[in-house]
Amino acid sequence: MITRTLGFQKRKAVSGNSLELEQNQNSPRATVDSTWVPSNEKIQQILQLRALALAQELPAQEGRNEDIEIVEFILGCERYALESCYVTQVAEVEDITPLPCTPGFIRGIVTLRGEILPVIDLKKFFEVPEKELRGRNKVIVLQAGKMTFGILVDEVLGARSILAIDIQSSLPTPMGIRKKYFKGITSERLVVLDAENLLMDESIVVDEQVAE
Known part of the structure; x- marks a missing residue:
């Protein structure tokens, strides 16, 4: 509520000691007392602005609280994960045919x-300590656009969901893993890899003629 001040002067009455107040109309502070109340139109405008600001904040919060489907696996002695949306199949294979003139990984x-x-x-790609594989080779096939390849892992633990907010990207990257392939680590020490950056890495591309 805004209250506007009125200006007054004191003067002695003609008789007695009583005082009366006389409005000083020439005072620059002399105004009319009033109370400001917003119009219905103004109230609606304020409410709309507040609703718009809230709507812009919600998607960011919801994105951090959403579930992410992952495929969890083991490399060496550590647990890793990739987003399921990039995984097309998981397979066990007996033989992997070596390719000449290709990188060691x-x-x-x-x-x-x-x-x-x-x-x-x-x-080998992440320079993770080697562990002897037992049984068949476990391969997780990744795909994004036209790019498809398999990754060799020690063991596939299965698929499940985790909260996006639980992935801490500010933590140091594990030994051997370059920053661009690292999405973060969860509170249970699960290393989440960036499948999209893996698939887009030109150093992993194998010449089709060599593969054939």
């Missing part, structure tokens, strides 16, 4: 569902 090629795919050894 290219394990070779496999044929899955009639398609020839290169297989990346993530332990």
Whole structure:
């Protein structure tokens, strides 16, 4: 509430000691007392602005609280994960055919569902300590756009969901993993990798003629 001040002067009455107040109309502070109340139109405008500001804040909060579907696996002695939206299949294969003239982290090629795919050894790519594989080779096939390849892992633990807000990207990257392939670590020490950046890395691209 805004109250405007009125200006007055005191003067002695003609008789007695009583005082009376006389409004000084010439005073620059002399105004009319009033109370400001916003119009209905102004109230609606304020409410609309508040609703708009709230609507802009909600998507960011919801994005951090949403569930992310992941495929969890083991490399060496650590647990890792990739977003399920980039995983097309998980397979066990007996043999991986070596490829000549390729980087050391290219394990070779496999044929899955009639398609020839290169297989990346993530332990060599990330310089993770080697662990002897037992049984068949476990391959997780990743795809984004036209890019498809498999990654060789020690063990596939399965698929589940985690909260996006639980992925802490500010923590130091684990040894051997470059920053661009690292999305973060959860409170349970699960290392979440960036599948999209892996798939977009030109150093992993295998010449189709070599693969064939």
